[in-house]
Amino acid sequence: MSTPGHHKVVVIGGGYAGTLAANHLRIRSDIDITLVNPRPEFVERIRLHQLVARTGEATIDYRTLLGEGIQLVVDSVARIDSASRTVRLASGRALDYDYVIYAVGSTGAIPSSVPGAAEFAFDIAELEYARRLRARLEELPLDAPVTVVGGGLTGIETAAELAEQGRGVTLVCGRTLAPYLSAPARRYVARWLTRHGVAVLEAAVVNEVRPDAVVLADGGVRESAVTIWTAGFGVPELAAASGLRTDALGRLLTDETLTSVDDERIVAAGDAAAPSGRPLRMSGYAAGPLGAQAADTVLSRIAGTEPAVINLAFTGACVSLGRHAGIRQLARKDDTAVNVYIGGRMGAVIKEVTCKFVVSKRIRREAVKPGSMGWPKGGPRPEQPASAARVVPSP
Incomplete structure (x- = not known):
């Protein structure tokens, strides 16, 4: 129940961006904060490949993450009604708001254009999908062939985790292995994968997925007892379904303060935000700062001051290679990789410390001391071709 005279803020999505935003809003004591999430537990998406391989867990009790006074509503959002300022839930309930923080995150994107992919390929981007994949792998003998489609960081981590357990893995990379790395x-990475028996197919494309095989664009057929699709991401369709303008992928179109171009009472954060049609790289690294900045934008509007624009410098990326090796790639502030990295055991240590830092030093610290989070600043906003900023008209 809201308190008279308080500002009501509904945060949609309890991932890295949404959870941190909810905690950050507690800078003010006169805000009633409601966090809406479809699950009763926080999902560490950066550990889902470990969940699949049974080398780690990927859920955390929200009671250990959320600051005092934040109300958690376990439900899905069906629509944001800007006219009445209500968030309508799948259960039929409606939440009134003064401001919304739109932090619905991203999800996997198995293409319907690839025959058999939707029917037979496994996704790993959501907790339920990862659990389904884990159960399927447990049914298979260790020597059953596994195909991972996608040579990005998620594909590499999944292939490496399974290969380290002795599974025979083929990694189909599309164009290039690990394009974010130097x-x-x-x-x-290629040497590590080869040493652990992973067949890396660069410049290869899957044209069809069968129950027991994949068919490549060159006509080659490779046996595959289970096919894992990690190529590409999508976002929930909530923004477009609510009549808000989005980019071509479905991310909420905002200005540089993360405010919706359609409604200044709706502010986006994380993977589902497309500031000026030029979204930042989808990543846990960017989610926390964007969550804090979205909360700051709401706080500024409540205070009647001008919100700050995005100011986030990237420092690189981490990728695990099983449990005993990894890569810490260094980058310029604009997120372009430099020819410097830390590999091996130290790379694995840095990756694990980074995963723990995101939860303990960012989210939990913000719950105890709202406004304490800082992040590297001074990164220029990269330009993107006009085609990347296509806008989907409101329905």
């Missing part, structure tokens, strides 16, 4: 780091 050339030296890519060579390191």
Whole structure:
């Protein structure tokens, strides 16, 4: 129940961005904060590949993450009604708001254009999908062939985790293995995968997925007892379904303060935000700062001051290679990789410390001391071709 005279803020999505935003809003004591999430537990998406391989867990009790006074509503959002300022839930309930923080995150994107992919390929981007994949792998003998489609960081981590357990893995990379990494780091990853028996197919495309095989664009057929699709991401359709303008992928179109171009009472954060049609790289790294900045934008509007624009510098990326090796790739502030990386055991240590830092030093610290989070600043906003900023008209 809201308190008279208080501002009502509904945070949609309890991932890295949404959870941190909810905690950050507690800078003010006169805000009633409601966090809406479809699950009763926080999902560490950066550990889902470990969940699949049974080398780690990926859920945390929200009671250990959320600051005092934040109301958690376990439900899905069906629509944001800007006219009446209500968030309508799948259960039929409606939540009134003064401001919304739109932090619905991203999900996997198995293409319907690839025959058999939707029917037979496994996704790993959501907790329920990862659990389904884990159960399927447990049914298979260790020597059953596994295909991972997608040479990005998620595909590499999944392939490496399974290969380290002795599974026979083929990694189909599309164009390039690990495009976010520098050339030296890519060579390191390729060597590690080869040493652990992973068949890396660069410049290869899957044209069809069968129950027991994949068909490549060159006509080759490779046996596959289970096919895992990690190529590409999508976002929930809530923004477009609510009559708000989005980019071509479905991310909420905002200005540089993360405010919706359609409604200044709706502010986006994380993977589902497309500021100026030029979204930042989907990542846990960006989610926390964007969550804090979205909360700051709401706080500024409540205070009647001008919100700040995005100011986030990237420092690189981490990727695990099983439990005993990894890569810490260094990058310029604009997120372009430099030819410097830390590999091996130290790379694995840095990756694990980073995963723990996101939860303990960002989200939990913000719950105890709202406004304490800082992040690297000074990164120029990269330009993107006009085609990347296509806008989907409101229905």
